[in-house]
Amino acid sequence: MTASFDRVMKFFKEICAIPHGSYNIDRISDYLADFAKARGLEYIQDDLKNVIIFKAATPGYENEPAIMLQGHMDMVAVCDNPSEKDMEKDGLDIAEEDGFLFAKGTTLGADDGIAVAYALAILDSDEIPHPALEAVFTVDEEVGMDGATGIDLSKCKSKRIINIDSEEEGEIVVSCAGGVRLHADFKGELERITAPCVFLSLDGLLGGHSGTDIHENRANGAHLLAEILCNISEEYEIHLISMAAGEKDNAIPSSGSAEFLVSDLGDPDDFMLYVEEIENILKDDYLGIENNITITAGIQLPQESMCFTKEDTLNFFEFLAEVPDGVISYCDDVDMVKTSLNLGILLCTEAGMSVDFALRSSVESEKEDLVNRVTDVCISHNGEVSASGDYPGWEYAKESPLRDKTVAVYREMFGKEPLVKGIHAGLECGVLVSKIPGAEAVSIGPNILNAHTTKEKLDLESAKRIWEYVLKILSMK
Numbered sequence: 001m002t003a004s005f006d007r008v009m010k011f012f013k014e015i016c017a018i019p020h021g022s023y024n025i026d027r028i029s030d031y032l033a034d035f036a037k038a039r040g041l042e043y044i045q046d047d048l049k050n051v052i053i054f055k056a057a058t059p060g061y062e063n064e065p066a067i068m069l070q071g072h073m074d075m076v077a078v079c080d081n082p083s084e085k086d087m088e089k090d091g092l093d094i095a096e097e098d099g100f101l102f103a104k105g106t107t108l109g110a111d112d113g114i115a116v117a118y119a120l121a122i123l124d125s126d127e128i129p130h131p132a133l134e135a136v137f138t139v140d141e142e143v144g145m146d147g148a149t150g151i152d153l154s155k156c157k158s159k160r161i162i163n164i165d166s167e168e169e170g171e172i173v174v175s176c177a178g179g180v181r182l183h184a185d186f187k188g189e190l191e192r193i194t195a196p197c198v199f200l201s202l203d204g205l206l207g208g209h210s211g212t213d214i215h216e217n218r219a220n221g222a223h224l225l226a227e228i229l230c231n232i233s234e235e236y237e238i239h240l241i242s243m244a245a246g247e248k249d250n251a252i253p254s255s256g257s258a259e260f261l262v263s264d265l266g267d268p269d270d271f272m273l274y275v276e277e278i279e280n281i282l283k284d285d286y287l288g289i290e291n292n293i294t295i296t297a298g299i300q301l302p303q304e305s306m307c308f309t310k311e312d313t314l315n316f317f318e319f320l321a322e323v324p325d326g327v328i329s330y331c332d333d334v335d336m337v338k339t340s341l342n343l344g345i346l347l348c349t350e351a352g353m354s355v356d357f358a359l360r361s362s363v364e365s366e367k368e369d370l371v372n373r374v375t376d377v378c379i380s381h382n383g384e385v386s387a388s389g390d391y392p393g394w395e396y397a398k399e400s401p402l403r404d405k406t407v408a409v410y411r412e413m414f415g416k417e418p419l420v421k422g423i424h425a426g427l428e429c430g431v432l433v434s435k436i437p438g439a440e441a442v443s444i445g446p447n448i449l450n451a452h453t454t455k456e457k458l459d460l461e462s463a464k465r466i467w468e469y470v471l472k473i474l475s476m477k
């Protein structure tokens with residue numbers, strides 16, 4: 001078995017010698033097609049450059065159901081010093097230290113080159129027993145799963161997908177979220193008013209990833225900013241000039257700012273005290289979660305400005321207060337968030353207010369329900385909504401012989417229970433499962449640390465164990 005793991009490393013190093021960052025996949029795709037050609041294996045290389053390689057069952061496995069081994073051929077190509085290495089053209093400098101493989105000054109691309117290397121080593125071997133195999137190598141997973149979305153799987157017979165794109169040994173991922181982006185526009189009426197102008201900024205929030213951090217109940221900078229402004233508008237008449245929070249729909253905003261006129265400001269000191277009071281209340285509300293909430297405000301002398309009417313200003317704030325935020329529901333079967341909503345970008349200028357949401361759910365019907373709910377709230381506040389980038393989730397299957405088998409083999413090989421879990425982020429499994437009626441999938445992988453960074457490293461002992469684990473799953477009838 002050790003000899004065959006050497007073959008895995010041989011292929012992994014060949015892959016590392018070929019630049020293969022996302023959108024730069026022609027060469028790696030041709031390498032895979034050439035691999036199949038050289039061995040007389042049937043293969044498909046499609047227009048997107050996805051590659052599927054087929055291999056017949058080994059003797060004795062002809063009656064076993066076919067299996068799909070799947071990974072993505074692109075990597076996140078990041079480099080410490082772009083003047084020294086051109087990730088578009090140069091291969092990686094691989095090194096080994098303390099049992100870890102890494103690439104000097106760059107990402108390693110074990111995410112997901114290790115999946116490709118495992119599959120090639122199996123396809124290359126005459127000795128490894130397995131049922132009919134379909135090795136599916138997708139392009140551009142890291143930049144929106146374009147390959148998985150566009151791939152035609154109609155020539156594939158397998159209904160059992162082993163995706164090797166997880167990064168923690170001992171975990172078997174069995175469900176993931178799908179998603180859709182929502183954009184909403186709100187128009188408002190402007191008027192010209194002369195009044196003191198306030199600049200207010202909210203800082204110090206943790207922010208985070210809208211999928212993997214959403215269960216932490218962190219404050220969303222856009223919603224919290226609106227809450228602060230709502231509170232101020234309970235005591236003062238305010239007219240919004242501008243407002244902004246967040247930069248990406250899939251990140252939780254960690255700050256926000258607004259500019260507005262206050263037509264009944266009175267004593268500026270009283271206003272500042274009122275803002276301080278709001279800050280103290282929020283600090284209490286988020287104690288233990290957000291410990292660095294900071295609100296700063298500055299007041300300018302009365303000036304004439306174009307701003308939104310009081311009614312439209314309140315309409316914007318009310319929308320932001322009413323639209324759901326964060327975790328909507330949890331999954332009953334595995335410990336994971338099922339459905340969530342993140343307001344990632346808030347922008348208000350003279351043209352009006354726009355918001356961008358990332359909506360995630362592992363259950364298609366819940367995703368649709370939430371889209372409808374958000375749309376209703378938008379419409380009730382005179383907003384217009386559009387959706388884009390819809391991709392399917394991967395719902396937890398009540399019954400899955402493949403999952404049962406991977407759990408049983410893990411238990412038998414390693415003498416302990418694997419952690420069967422779902423993740424509230426995207427994996428290609430969702431897209432692929434949705435293309436094959438009755439398909440089931442699991443996602444596994446060896447320990448990869450700091451993926452997507454130049455500190456990425458592959459745990460070699462772990463890679464060896466997962467290799468043997470994959471071979472055992474294939475050989476078990």
Ligand SMILES: [Zn+2]
Pocket residue numbers: 072111112141165
């Ligand atoms: Zn990956």
